[in-house]
Amino acid sequence: MNQRSFSIELWPPSQSTRLMLVERMTKNLSTPSIFSKKYGALSTEEAQENAKQIEETAFVAANEHYVREPDGDGSSAVQLYAKKSSKHMLEVLKRGLQTMEKVDSPCVTVFDISGGRRTFIEAEEAEEILRPLSVKGNSYSKICFSDKSFGLGAARVAEPILISLKDQLTERSPALEDFRCSSTRVGSEGGITLAEALKNCTSLKRLDLTDNMFGVEVGVALSQALSSHVGLVEAYLSYLNLEDEGAIALANAFKECTPSLEVLEMAGNNMTAEAAPALASCIASKHLLKKLNLSENELKD
Known part of the structure; x- marks a missing residue:
């Protein structure tokens, strides 16, 4: 019996996935956590603004990586997307009530x-x-x-x-x-x-x-x-x-x-x-x- 071959594309993420990440980061930036206890939390409005800019910066950087170094299924782009999002979110908390415009980014x-x-x-x-x-x-x-x-x-x-x-x-x-x-x-x-x-x-x-x-x-x-x-x-x-x-x-x-x-x-x-x-x-x-x-x-x- 012949086996069918198939491939799974991991990049780019769907629009719903991107929106879910923004919502999750907004929550993490504005609710009590280990990091917010140490650095302070943002208001919901400030958290949402920063979360949108963080996600956008991470997405564009990961997409540029995918275009430059395609790996077939996009797994490395997904990893970079997650890494950039986490890094910039922590930077926002450390620096206080600032927008991503003041956070170093490529x-x-x-x-x-x-x-x-x-x-x-x-x-x-x-x-x-x-x-x-x-x-x-x-x-x-x-x-x-x-x-x-x-x-x-x-x-x-x-x-x-x-x-x-x-x-x-x-x-x-x-x-x-x-x-x-x-x-x-x-x-x-x-x-x-x-x-x-x-x-x-x-x-x-x-x-x-x-x-x-x-x-x-x-x-x-x-x-x-x-x-x-x-x-x-x-x-x-x-x-x-x-x-x-x-x-x-x-x-x-x-x-x-x-x-x-x-x-x-x-x-x-x-x-x-x-x-x-x-x-x-x-x-x-x-x-x-x-x-x-x-x-x-x-x-x-």
Whole structure:
């Protein structure tokens, strides 16, 4: 009899698990214990504020570890998550009534919610998941939303966060080198916001926006946003409904401003022979190009 093989993924934790940890830490920080007798306890409000920040810091640090050193089931990330949470909770008690802003923590450079299965995100979960992006002073060099589909309610939650992200990226644009937002079902309005946010991220090396509902207008906006991205190495722009106008605008922008481009993917964008000359001219100018994908288009007469 054949035995079935299966695997168990331990990372990332579910949203309910994360909330349970916050509740448990809130209780530990605000109720009598061995540590509170020695260092003092926090009020419920102060405990909850600190618990949320502790959990967030621990989660992002553990997720960065998982992305950098994947171990298959995520067990080492879970261990780091627990270790960081316990360490920071004790630090808060030792230092008294302070927020995590005053507790030493590593500089987090990766925001990645793409791990695990593809999921459909609703409003409440989106608010919690995207909260780190709205924290002032973050300095992410990699942002990845891939394979998370946002429902209408979640999209409404995400909109003001993306707008604030646009302002933050404008202030700290040199930090961002890798941005991935594939298969998230972002529409035209969200695409325009993303284009505005990326305009000043001139250190960007990898851009993956594959499989979103952008359309021609977003394609033109992206061409303008990327016109000064001389360091861009990889551009994944397939299945965006760019059509000829959007594709031509992007091809012209890439021709003029991306000498280091090695990967260009623009499959499935409803392009016709009208876009072929601009694409050919762009490709001819890319001497470092290693991978090109223009499949699922009608580029021949």
